[in-house]
Amino acid sequence: MAHPEVVVVGAGVIGAACAEALTARGISVLVLDRGAPAAGTTAAGEGNVLVSDKEPGPELVLAQASRRRWPTLLAELRDELGPDAAEVEWDPKGGLVVATSPAAAQPLAGFAKAQRGAGVDARQITADEATEREAHLTKKIAAAVHYPEDAQLQPVLATATLLAAVRKRGGEVRGNTEALGVDRTVPGAVKALRTKHGSIPCGAVINACGPWSGAFSRAAGAPIDIQPRRGVVLVTAPLPPNTVRHKVYDADYVGAVASGDADLQTSTVVESTQAGTVLIGSSRQRVGFDDSLRVEVLRELARKAVNLFPFLADVQIMRSYGGFRPYAPDHLPVIGEDHRLSGLWHATGHEGAGIGLAAATGQLLAELFTDQAPHVDPAPFRVDRQP
Amino acid sequence: MHTTDIVVVGGGPAGVAAAKAAVANGASVTLIDSAPLLGGQYGRQSIDSAYVGIPGAQHLANTVVWAIEPGKRLHLRSGPLDAPGRAAAVLDAKILILATGAYDRAIPFPGWDLPGVYTAGAAQALAKSQRLAVGKRVLVAGTGPFLLPVAESLVDVGSQVLGVLEANSPTRWLRGAFAGRSKLPELTRYAAMLAKNRIPYRPMRTIIAAHGTERVTSATTAKLDRDWNIVPGSEQRVEVDAVCVGFGFVPQLDLAVAAGCRVRDGFVEVDHAQQTSVTGVFAAGEITGIGGADLAAAEGEIAGTVAAGGQVHSRRSVHKGRTFARALAKAHPVRPGWRTWLTPDTIICRCESVGYGALRRAVEQRQPADLRTLKLVSRVGLGRCQGRMCGRAVAELTGIPEAVRRPIAAPVRLGELAEEDPA
Ligand SMILES: Cc1cc2nc3c(=O)[nH]c(=O)nc-3n(C[C@H](O)[C@H](O)[C@H](O)COP(=O)(O)OP(=O)(O)OC[C@H]3O[C@@H](n4cnc5c(N)ncnc54)[C@H](O)[C@@H]3O)c2cc1C
Ligand SMILES: Cc1cc2nc3c(=O)[nH]c(=O)nc-3n(C[C@H](O)[C@H](O)[C@H](O)COP(=O)(O)OP(=O)(O)OC[C@H]3O[C@@H](n4cnc5c(N)ncnc54)[C@H](O)[C@@H]3O)c2cc1C
Numbered sequence: 001m002a003h004p005e006v007v008v009v010g011a012g013v014i015g016a017a018c019a020e021a022l023t024a025r026g027i028s029v030l031v032l033d034r035g036a037p038a039a040g041t042t043a044a045g046e047g048n049v050l051v052s053d054k055e056p057g058p059e060l061v062l063a064q065a066s067r068r069r070w071p072t073l074l075a076e077l078r079d080e081l082g083p084d085a086a087e088v089e090w091d092p093k094g095g096l097v098v099a100t101s102p103a104a105a106q107p108l109a110g111f112a113k114a115q116r117g118a119g120v121d122a123r124q125i126t127a128d129e130a131t132e133r134e135a136h137l138t139k140k141i142a143a144a145v146h147y148p149e150d151a152q153l154q155p156v157l158a159t160a161t162l163l164a165a166v167r168k169r170g171g172e173v174r175g176n177t178e179a180l181g182v183d184r185t186v187p188g189a190v191k192a193l194r195t196k197h198g199s200i201p202c203g204a205v206i207n208a209c210g211p212w213s214g215a216f217s218r219a220a221g222a223p224i225d226i227q228p229r230r231g232v233v234l235v236t237a238p239l240p241p242n243t244v245r246h247k248v249y250d251a252d253y254v255g256a257v258a259s260g261d262a263d264l265q266t267s268t269v270v271e272s273t274q275a276g277t278v279l280i281g282s283s284r285q286r287v288g289f290d291d292s293l294r295v296e297v298l299r300e301l302a303r304k305a306v307n308l309f310p311f312l313a314d315v316q317i318m319r320s321y322g323g324f325r326p327y328a329p330d331h332l333p334v335i336g337e338d339h340r341l342s343g344l345w346h347a348t349g350h351e352g353a354g355i356g357l358a359a360a361t362g363q364l365l366a367e368l369f370t371d372q373a374p375h376v377d378p379a380p381f382r383v384d385r386q387p
Numbered sequence: 388m389h390t391t392d393i394v395v396v397g398g399g400p401a402g403v404a405a406a407k408a409a410v411a412n413g414a415s416v417t418l419i420d421s422a423p424l425l426g427g428q429y430g431r432q433s434i435d436s437a438y439v440g441i442p443g444a445q446h447l448a449n450t451v452v453w454a455i456e457p458g459k460r461l462h463l464r465s466g467p468l469d470a471p472g473r474a475a476a477v478l479d480a481k482i483l484i485l486a487t488g489a490y491d492r493a494i495p496f497p498g499w500d501l502p503g504v505y506t507a508g509a510a511q512a513l514a515k516s517q518r519l520a521v522g523k524r525v526l527v528a529g530t531g532p533f534l535l536p537v538a539e540s541l542v543d544v545g546s547q548v549l550g551v552l553e554a555n556s557p558t559r560w561l562r563g564a565f566a567g568r569s570k571l572p573e574l575t576r577y578a579a580m581l582a583k584n585r586i587p588y589r590p591m592r593t594i595i596a597a598h599g600t601e602r603v604t605s606a607t608t609a610k611l612d613r614d615w616n617i618v619p620g621s622e623q624r625v626e627v628d629a630v631c632v633g634f635g636f637v638p639q640l641d642l643a644v645a646a647g648c649r650v651r652d653g654f655v656e657v658d659h660a661q662q663t664s665v666t667g668v669f670a671a672g673e674i675t676g677i678g679g680a681d682l683a684a685a686e687g688e689i690a691g692t693v694a695a696g697g698q699v700h701s702r703r704s705v706h707k708g709r710t711f712a713r714a715l716a717k718a719h720p721v722r723p724g725w726r727t728w729l730t731p732d733t734i735i736c737r738c739e740s741v742g743y744g745a746l747r748r749a750v751e752q753r754q755p756a757d758l759r760t761l762k763l764v765s766r767v768g769l770g771r772c773q774g775r776m777c778g779r780a781v782a783e784l785t786g787i788p789e790a791v792r793r794p795i796a797a798p799v800r801l802g803e804l805a806e807e808d809p810a
Contacts, residue, residue: 302801316799
């Protein structure tokens with residue numbers, strides 16, 4: 001490649017989605033990662049593409065746009081790359097949110113009503129209907145809402161597919177290359193990306209460094225505030241197919257998502273993968289980048305999972321894994337050009353929803369970059385909203 | 388929860404020697420082992436085991452350490468995994484000695500997933516502890532001196548051993564390591580055992596395929612060149628009802644990694660006093676290098692002595708043992724040619740049924756560059772054994788290094804986790 005127009009720093013799902021959308025518009029792109037592509041937070045995500053957990057507001061709007069975009073994007077990539085290379089285990093299986101105590105029933109109903117007002121398909125169903133959908137569910141059902149739009153994909157396959165499209169269009173993906181900062185022109189625009197292996201001249205740099213985006217933005221001289229929030233998932237031994245059919249959440253999920261407390265929060269999401277294992281996620285805790293195992297976290301996840309599905313008590317856990325969700329203090333992604341350094345763009349801060357939000361994020365960034373009319377209002381995600 | 392001076396995990400030769408030495412130096416010692424009897428992977432199996440108990444130490448048998456938290460906090464479960472009501476305990480160790488040993492290495496070949504194909508260690512354990520023969524007509528293949536005791540125990544329980552196939556050439560080994568050493572009588576004994584039972588010992592030959600529908604009914608053996616490529620035309624078909632394969636050992640590193648110990652060249656790094664990179668954590672035995680029971684015990688003794696604040700008087704047996712171990716490793720490498728035995732439908736990851744062809748396709752199409760993404764694009768190592776069985780093979784096939792990280796070192800049930808004491 002001669003000099004790329006754009007260097008995307010970070011080959012997680014967000015960097016890959018940006019690179020895909022840019023190359024689709026004919027822009028030449030180099031994607032760099034200091035480690036292996038798709039091996040950061042993206043490899044730790046569960047792959048939920050959700051609308052159910054979001055209250056009305058800008059993040060829900062982005063989530064709805066992304067939920068619409070994913071199947072279309074995947075169909076386009078299937079045509080371009082062939083079915084094998086574009087297989088991402090997309091499964092629009094729907095979500096089921098269950099309140100297991102009378103106290104949680106009212107807030108859930110109110111939440112769903114507000115979502116319906118914002119165009120979410122949120123169907124209040126009876127306990128019997130919930131049991132019909134999920135035979136092994138607890139009998140303590142105080143309220144239940146069915147979200148047919150909730151879907152899932154496999155994040156690493158999805159990222160690999162996006163990157164395959166980038167390569168096919170002449171873009172390059174390079175691992176083991178750490179970005180150290182940017183070189184500026186005299187008037188103060190990006191002219192090159194500095195890496196461990198020398199400078200790469202380019203017209204623009206996109207900061208898609210996930211939870212490490214804050215560090216890279218500081219190195220580039222245009223700091224944004226992005227912090228890590230640890231999350232842990234439990235994985236069971238394989239179970240017979242269809243033991244759990246939807247994504248099933250405890251209604252307390254919503255509270256944890258919207259809060260920034262440092263203390264441990266867990267909210268149960270139980271779902272099975274195509275291989276038959278059941279994933280139980282996830283916790284939220286601010287512990288910096290400390291990734292040591294905490295039994296207390298596992299215990300909370302297990303307690304709530306067994307509360308939703310009593311049969312799980314006898315099921316074995318094979319492993320746990322986790323990562324660091326990139327979050328901004330106001331819990332909204334940061335998408336757009338930096339107001340202090342022309343040519344530096346950010347696409348980060350997607351917290352616990354980056355997989356789901358990736359499709360619309362890539363599209364929005366590419367629209368802004370090429371001066372196309374944006375398909376969602378970009379204002380809430382502006383970089384300069386941060387103090 | 389309770390606190391004890393020294394906690395030893397693993398009741399093999401290394402752990403037992405460590406516990407004994409620590410007791411002798413006045414420490415209060417708890418030894419935890421997942422098996423009912425002491426002795427480890429080999430010692431406990433013999434009925435006349437030398438490992439009967441350690442006076443002065445508390446032995447928690449049938450107890451697994453399933454997690455280590457920062458600060459050397461161990462989480463235990465006692466009782467058989469599949470029975471309800473395993474007792475839970477949390478133990479804070481002042482000093483931790485890890486001696487979790489190693490398990491057999493198998494390498495994939497067509498048919499290795501058929502019933503009737505055993506690892507050498509499994510066949511040995513069945514023969515020694517339950518006097519069960521894995522088959523009537525059995526072939527033993529692989530590399531390393533451990534194939535000989537396996538053949539011997541099979542003979543003991545009435546199997547007809549059709550041959551011991553050593554994939555490497557043992558001549559150098561014989562001269563380099565055994566000659567003139569204390570191991571010579573052992574070797575003479577095995578030679579006599581082979582001769583008496585008319586068991587052919589065939590170097591540079593191995594099993595390249597197992598055949599059968601329900602279970603193994605025959606095997607193809609072939610002559611190998613130095614790199615373990617098949618010598619064309621040397622194939623022979625042998626009728627068998629079981630085969631035992633062993634290609635060395637893989638250290639059980641989960642707890643050491645969870646405790647934060649540095650791993651180098653696949654083993655826990657230790658200094659001359661068996662101390663790991665983490666203060667207060669020692670390691671001994673096969674997690675620090677494969678070298679047989681005597682070396683494991685010698686290392687354990689040093690670890691237990693130093694951990695209890697005692698004086699080490701001689702490191703001679705460790706030196707001797709390591710020299711022997713180096714020669715052993717050098718003479719019995721796994722050579723790259725094994726990869727040519729595979730066919731596209733040879734299963735690589737048995738838990739997730741991933742074949743060689745599917746693995747290669749995933750690598751070519753998705754271009755994973757590290758283990759985490761490799762697993763997620765191909766499904767290898769995601770199943771029940773978490774890559775313990777196929778990890779090495781996958782690393783050699785893909786060039787992506789194996790990285791051991793299993794913070795949950797042994798399965799636990801969700802119900803157990805849910806009631807886990809927050810301590
Ligand atoms: C336990 C858990 C469960 C989750 N579940 C879901 C879910 O179900 N649905 C959902 O939508 N989201 C989920 N998420 C969130 C989701 O995983 C993240 O929002 C998303 O992966 C973020 O992607 P990213 O590309 O921004 O970051 P990353 O995937 O972390 O990518 C950033 C990349 O940048 C690279 N990098 C960093 N610094 C540099 C540098 N200086 N130079 C070069 N490269 C650099 C890193 O190596 C990394 O590969 C979950 C997260 C966790 C932790
Ligand atoms: C078939 C066979 C034949 C052999 N023949 C000989 C021979 O003739 N001569 C010779 O010198 N050597 C022989 N060996 C090798 C010998 O067995 C080893 O060198 C020796 O056992 C290593 O000792 P160790 O203490 O390091 O580990 P091990 O003996 O493997 O002991 C480790 C112990 O730790 C326990 N453990 C592991 N993880 C956990 C956990 N998380 N919680 C609780 N407990 C745990 C295991 O259950 C095990 O009991 C043979 C091995 C095999 C398999």
